[in-house]
Amino acid sequence: MTTAAFVVERSTPAARAGLNTGLALIIAGASLPLWAGNDTMITLVEFFYFLALAQMWNLLAGYGGLISIGQQAFVGLGAYSLVVMAVFGGVNPFIAVPLAGIVAGVVAWPSARILFRLQGPYFAIGSWVLAEILRLVFSNYSALGGGSGISITESVSAIDEWWRDALSYWLALAVGAGSMTAVYLLLRSKQGLALTAVRDSETASESIGVSVGRIKLQVYLASAIGTGIIGALIFLTKLRVSPEAAFSMEWSALIIFIVIIGGVGTIEGPLVGTILYFVLRNFLADYGSWYMILLGAIAVIAMLFMRKGIWGWFAQRFDVQLFPLQRRLTIADDKAPSGQPSDTQKHD
Amino acid sequence: MINILDTIMQGLLLGGLYALFATGLSLAFGIMRFVNIAHGDFIVLGAFASLALIQWLPMHPLLTLLIVLPALAVMGYWAQRLVYNRTLGRDIMPPLLVTFGLSVMLQNGLLEMFSGDSRRLDAGDLTTASIDLGGGLAIGVFPLITLVIAIALLAGLQYLFSRTAIGRALRATSDDPEIVQLMAVDSRKVYGVAMAIASATVGLAGVILGMTKAFDPLLGPPQLLFAFEAVIIGGLGSLWGTLAGGMVLGVAQAVGFRFDPGWGILFGHLAFMAILLVKPQGLFPKTRD
Numbered sequence: 001m002t003t004a005a006f007v008v009e010r011s012t013p014a015a016r017a018g019l020n021t022g023l024a025l026i027i028a029g030a031s032l033p034l035w036a037g038n039d040t041m042i043t044l045v046e047f048f049y050f051l052a053l054a055q056m057w058n059l060l061a062g063y064g065g066l067i068s069i070g071q072q073a074f075v076g077l078g079a080y081s082l083v084v085m086a087v088f089g090g091v092n093p094f095i096a097v098p099l100a101g102i103v104a105g106v107v108a109w110p111s112a113r114i115l116f117r118l119q120g121p122y123f124a125i126g127s128w129v130l131a132e133i134l135r136l137v138f139s140n141y142s143a144l145g146g147g148s149g150i151s152i153t154e155s156v157s158a159i160d161e162w163w164r165d166a167l168s169y170w171l172a173l174a175v176g177a178g179s180m181t182a183v184y185l186l187l188r189s190k191q192g193l194a195l196t197a198v199r200d201s202e203t204a205s206e207s208i209g210v211s212v213g214r215i216k217l218q219v220y221l222a223s224a225i226g227t228g229i230i231g232a233l234i235f236l237t238k239l240r241v242s243p244e245a246a247f248s249m250e251w252s253a254l255i256i257f258i259v260i261i262g263g264v265g266t267i268e269g270p271l272v273g274t275i276l277y278f279v280l281r282n283f284l285a286d287y288g289s290w291y292m293i294l295l296g297a298i299a300v301i302a303m304l305f306m307r308k309g310i311w312g313w314f315a316q317r318f319d320v321q322l323f324p325l326q327r328r329l330t331i332a333d334d335k336a337p338s339g340q341p342s343d344t345q346k347h348d
Numbered sequence: 349m350i351n352i353l354d355t356i357m358q359g360l361l362l363g364g365l366y367a368l369f370a371t372g373l374s375l376a377f378g379i380m381r382f383v384n385i386a387h388g389d390f391i392v393l394g395a396f397a398s399l400a401l402i403q404w405l406p407m408h409p410l411l412t413l414l415i416v417l418p419a420l421a422v423m424g425y426w427a428q429r430l431v432y433n434r435t436l437g438r439d440i441m442p443p444l445l446v447t448f449g450l451s452v453m454l455q456n457g458l459l460e461m462f463s464g465d466s467r468r469l470d471a472g473d474l475t476t477a478s479i480d481l482g483g484g485l486a487i488g489v490f491p492l493i494t495l496v497i498a499i500a501l502l503a504g505l506q507y508l509f510s511r512t513a514i515g516r517a518l519r520a521t522s523d524d525p526e527i528v529q530l531m532a533v534d535s536r537k538v539y540g541v542a543m544a545i546a547s548a549t550v551g552l553a554g555v556i557l558g559m560t561k562a563f564d565p566l567l568g569p570p571q572l573l574f575a576f577e578a579v580i581i582g583g584l585g586s587l588w589g590t591l592a593g594g595m596v597l598g599v600a601q602a603v604g605f606r607f608d609p610g611w612g613i614l615f616g617h618l619a620f621m622a623i624l625l626v627k628p629q630g631l632f633p634k635t636r637d
Binding site for chain 1 (some may be wrong): 377383385431434435440441442443444445446448449450452453455456457459460569570572573576577580608610611613614617618620621624625628
């Protein structure tokens with residue numbers, strides 16, 4: 001009997017195929033403004049920002065264990081940063097969008113110092129209080145339009161319409177693809193290892209030298225910055241910002257449903273969830289309230305019976321991963337029957 | 349001077365209403381470590397249930413309590429047995445997100461049934477009457493009744509927990525849900541009973557809310573936040589702390605309203621954040637976990 005050599009492998013055929021398809025899609029997607037119609041572009045912009053929002057919430061809740069139901073705080077902050085910079089500061093709105101992330105981060109830092117005093121479920125409601133505080137502050141601040149909101153049309157009207165739509169679209173594409181890439185790279189880094197360790201057991205990771213408090217703060221800030229950028233982008237395409245729309249509870253509701261249904265704690269989950277959300281919305285948007293009831297019901301059922309969502313079930317059933325985060329131990333000896341699932345051990 | 353006194357008094361009375369909101373939330377957390385995100389929406393559901401009864405058979409809103417309380421208690425019992433019990437465990441995500449989903453479903457369900465219009469439970473003179481204290485100072489009769497109800501409810505629960513068999517079972521299950529099974533107590537059923545009691549208080553809170561101010565299907569989340577803030581300000585797990593927490597919140601809101609009508613709720617939230625900053629354990633922390 002020969003001694004089998006073990007090889008630690010990360011990438012899988014599915015992952016390589018996924019990467020190639022993803023790159024091809026991004027390149028094809030980038031050329032879209034040249035040939036596609038306006039409706040397609042509007043839908044895709046929405047698709048990308050929901051994907052990015054879902055990815056940010058998944059990073060926070062699925063990996064960081066910080067279940068927030070107040071991420072609309074940062075959507076709204078991003079939107080109002082855009083207003084202040086583009087309408088009052090004269091900054092080019094397309095440059096103001098990434099800068100909005102910094103504003104969100106600056107507000108998130110002191111907020112985290114207070115909210116982190118609340119444990120688990122109470123952090124969730126506390127994060128909601130923060131969003132309400134911001135909504136009420138902007139509702140009462142008449143210089144920014146108060147409760148009725150403010151238009152940002154004049155800040156973009158100087159830009160040619162085709163360029164405006166194309167730039168918005170490219171920005172959305174960058175934000176959507178960028179959020180997936182950023183989360184993937186973060187999880188493969190040293191911080192990512194620490195983060196998954198914290199997710200699995202805070203006590204155990206603390207004992208091997210991971211600073212749980214710091215890693216949670218970093219995830220919270222990263223998610224806030226990302227969400228702030230997305231918020232600015234969303235309202236750049238909507239052209240009007242009001243406290244009710246920017247700090248709306250519905251942002252959190254939709255993002256959370258998307259991630260739960262798609263698969264919480266996986267990179268692929270938010271993508272699957274967003275696709276499913278757009279399919280459902282296409283068929284059910286006319287039914288108003290019933291549509292939210294149905295979405296809520298699917299999320300509740302998923303949480304009760306399919307805790308890892310659609311992608312979690314799929315990945316487990318077929319052993320597929322598009323974004324390789326696990327290390328697999330495979331027997332490399334060519335006499336040994338390699339490639340069979342029984343020889344493969346997975347480690348998160 | 350009279351203004352300051354008036355503001356503080358209005359705030360303290362408002363605290364009674366918030367304590368009423370908070371009791372169910374506090375109970376569910378105290379016994380099951382369960383946080384119900386749909387708590388505020390169940391309060392609003394209580395108000396709408398009362399409204400539907402009155403529309404069907406005109407009667408005084410307080411009479412509807414005879415039906416609303418048992419109905420919500422039964423609903424709470426089965427929600428716990430059939431849904432919430434499945435979510436309990438080490439992972440905090442399932443209970444939070446299941447009740448979050450329920451919250452969105454309830455809001456939209458109520459919208460579909462009752463439209464988005466503002467409603468009110470008409471209780472005639474009872475809600476407009478006030479007592480003149482002299483010197484330009486007057487207090488509303490109904491807010492006073494609300495405060496008395498809140499105090500009576502808390503006293504009643506205190507009695508239930510410390511003196512009765514069911515109270516002992518609830519406390520024992522809260523301490524260790526596995527060991528009590530050895531004493532022939534089914535912790536799943538005890539949880540059901542705890543949620544039934546909590547839901548009855550939610551029904552009470554709903555009817556009182558409907559008589560106090562106008563309500564609509566989307567009013568649930570703010571009520572959850574007020575209840576939550578009262579619980580945290582008062583200190584987790586302390587029943588009487590909840591009343592104190594509600595009063596602190598009420599006074600902060602009343603002071604805010606005095607400055608500008610748009611600032612009332614904001615001042616309440618800011619007071620909550622400030623207390624979290626200086627006294628994270630709340631005003632009356634319970635030493636026993």
